[in-house]
Amino acid sequence: MLTLTTEDVSAAVVELGLIEAAEIAGVWRELGSQEVSPEQFGSACVRRELLTGYQWERIRNGYRNGFFYGRTKILYQAGAGSFARVYRAIAQDTGDILAVKVLRKRFSSDEAKCDLFLREGRMGLMLRHPGIVRIEEVGKEGSSSFITMEFVEGQTLRELVKIRKGIDLVRGIDLATQLVDALEYAHAEGVTHRDLKASNVLISAKGRAKLVDFGLASFAESVGKKNDEIGKLRTVEYAALEVAGGVRGDDVRSDVFFLGTLLYLLLAGRSPLKESRDRAVRADPKRYAEVEPLGRVAPHLPRDLVDIVHKMLVLKPKNRFQTVAEVKEALKPIQLRYSDGDAGVLSDIPKPARKVSKDPEAKPKTSEKPRIMVVEVSGKSQDSLRQFFSKQGFHVLVTENPKRALTRFETVPPPADILLLSSQVLGYDAVSVFNALAPDPYLKKIPALLITSARQKELVSEAIEDDLRQVVMMPFKASDLLERVKMLAGINV
Numbered sequence: 001m002l003t004l005t006t007e008d009v010s011a012a013v014v015e016l017g018l019i020e021a022a023e024i025a026g027v028w029r030e031l032g033s034q035e036v037s038p039e040q041f042g043s044a045c046v047r048r049e050l051l052t053g054y055q056w057e058r059i060r061n062g063y064r065n066g067f068f069y070g071r072t073k074i075l076y077q078a079g080a081g082s083f084a085r086v087y088r089a090i091a092q093d094t095g096d097i098l099a100v101k102v103l104r105k106r107f108s109s110d111e112a113k114c115d116l117f118l119r120e121g122r123m124g125l126m127l128r129h130p131g132i133v134r135i136e137e138v139g140k141e142g143s144s145s146f147i148t149m150e151f152v153e154g155q156t157l158r159e160l161v162k163i164r165k166g167i168d169l170v171r172g173i174d175l176a177t178q179l180v181d182a183l184e185y186a187h188a189e190g191v192t193h194r195d196l197k198a199s200n201v202l203i204s205a206k207g208r209a210k211l212v213d214f215g216l217a218s219f220a221e222s223v224g225k226k227n228d229e230i231g232k233l234r235t236v237e238y239a240a241l242e243v244a245g246g247v248r249g250d251d252v253r254s255d256v257f258f259l260g261t262l263l264y265l266l267l268a269g270r271s272p273l274k275e276s277r278d279r280a281v282r283a284d285p286k287r288y289a290e291v292e293p294l295g296r297v298a299p300h301l302p303r304d305l306v307d308i309v310h311k312m313l314v315l316k317p318k319n320r321f322q323t324v325a326e327v328k329e330a331l332k333p334i335q336l337r338y339s340d341g342d343a344g345v346l347s348d349i350p351k352p353a354r355k356v357s358k359d360p361e362a363k364p365k366t367s368e369k370p371r372i373m374v375v376e377v378s379g380k381s382q383d384s385l386r387q388f389f390s391k392q393g394f395h396v397l398v399t400e401n402p403k404r405a406l407t408r409f410e411t412v413p414p415p416a417d418i419l420l421l422s423s424q425v426l427g428y429d430a431v432s433v434f435n436a437l438a439p440d441p442y443l444k445k446i447p448a449l450l451i452t453s454a455r456q457k458e459l460v461s462e463a464i465e466d467d468l469r470q471v472v473m474m475p476f477k478a479s480d481l482l483e484r485v486k487m488l489a490g491i492n493v
Contacts, residue, residue: 004062009038012059016067019050052076069100069146070137083107084117088151091136094403098136099152103145114145121147124214126189128442130410131182133202133212149212153205157262158198166269169301170338171207176263177328177335178209183259184324186214187252195235196258198265208411236282237273244285245317253317256324257288260312264291267305268298272313289315305334369395370491371416373409375402375433377425385420392482402426402433409446418489419448423456424474435464444468447488449481 004012010027013019027044028034042060045051051059054076058066067074072089078099079086087100101121107113121138124147128134137148157175161167167175179201186193193200193214202210238254247253264272272291276282291313295306308330314320321327372394374385386396397416399405408415419437423430434450437443448469452460463471472484485491 004038004060006034006036006038006041009041009059012064013045013051016064018055018059018067018073019045023048023050065142066102066144069102069141069144070139070148072098072100072137072148074100089148096403097151099149101147101149105144108143108145114140117145117147120214123191124149127186127191127214128410128440129182129185130208130442131178131210132186132214133210134410150210152202152210152212154203156199157201157203157209157265160203161198161265161269164269167266169267172266173305173331173335173338174207175203175209175266177331179211179259179262180324180328180331182209182211183255184328186211187255187324192252192255193258194238194255196255196262197237198262198271201262206411236279240283240285241288241315244288244315247317251317252324253320253322256312256321256327257317259324259327260309263309263312264294267301267309268294270297302334305331308334369393370489371395371397372418372420372485372489373397373399373405373416374420374422375399375405375426375430376422378422381422381424388478388482389485402429406433406436406443409443414446417447417491418485419446420451420485421448422451423459424451424453427456428459428462431459431463434469435462437469438464438466447490449484449488451481 010024014021014024027041027048027050030048031040031044038060042051042056046053046056052075054074055067069087069089071092073092074087074089076088077085078088084101084103087102089098089100090096091098103114103117107117118138118140121135124132124135125138133152134150135147136150137146139146155163183193183196191214193211195213196211200211200213202212204210237258241254241257242248242251245251245253261272272294274281274287281287293306294301294309295303298306308327311319311330312321312327321330370393372389374382374389374396376382376385376398377400382398386398389396395416399408402421405419405421409419421430421434430450434448437446437448445468450460450463450469450471451474452463452471453474460471460473465471468488470484470488472481
């Protein structure tokens, strides 16, 4: 093993860009001397949060790569699979926490497999939906292929069900409809998943279901295959189902079937398929034909919901739902029925009749305030805008980070009815987020107002206005700002 001196280590962390030279001086001051061991130096760096434990271990073991991939700096390893490792990382330009999936070294020398891995990652770049883990960057760092994506704080659906043993009906229906929405969007974009399973569904800490690893199944199954076989692959499960059903590979109805297995798991607390690591068992068509009926496993479930899952799991594709859009349409009345928190036998209890006003001209009252998200750095301006809009009957959300605001609008439901951005301090960051709305298929319906000043004319010229997104220049009357907000968002306050 290479023996490193403290001088070697301190020089390495600066040369690699892990620590600024000025920050090293603070480490020496804390230690009281530079005559310390490498371990003492490393411990001080970790204690001061200049290095993570993972980074220090690599440095002390003589590694000089694997710290940066694209625009991210690796913090520590978050997980590992048979063909890739997943790291928690930080974006150097924005400070956002991201996940980086790095292809294992044993595949790096195989050009065909590297190309396939990167191709599947680029396919994911096309997908922008709150129910799909967002891919940010795909590329190579030295000989290592990597995919950078959104980091989801939470757990997999497999872990969630294992811990809870079961999910209540209302929550199960909510998660099911989230998965259906995400997969319907992907299919509309011409992308099938090919590896739908509980470990490829992430449930965020906020309860958002997200699909991950679109298309990467073909890479996983390419291991050990000849180059001319690559690209014709799907998982063992998908292949067995499609052979049994007599259809070609990459049939959208295969995704429908395996989506049905996820809904079954959500509602019954266990998978409809016999769990096994044995490839022969997973490839046996009987495994897919001998599913125990959901109604027998979970007799408390509504009959129409059981029938939908049953139709998704029919072995013959022609008798299955033909598209995810059909599944969504079938689920709509059930989703509406339980959206108010009804569950089980409680759904049969009549709701109290609403009081009808005797005044025929009276307008229906709404208890929900209109919502506005304000992106502003100045504390004084934040307070001023918050007080003004609150007095006008708005629920006001305030943030300093325009990119974080954009991310929040990718959730369902969106956090506000309109986005208000101020470019006076944020400058181009505010303009770039303002311009990012219209081209995005999911965000294009979000109204936005950009507040600028006369001294920012050059910056303002880059802002792209349309029917839902407009620029307002200071000075202006508060009443004019309110009217513009109400007009764009279609709000009656």
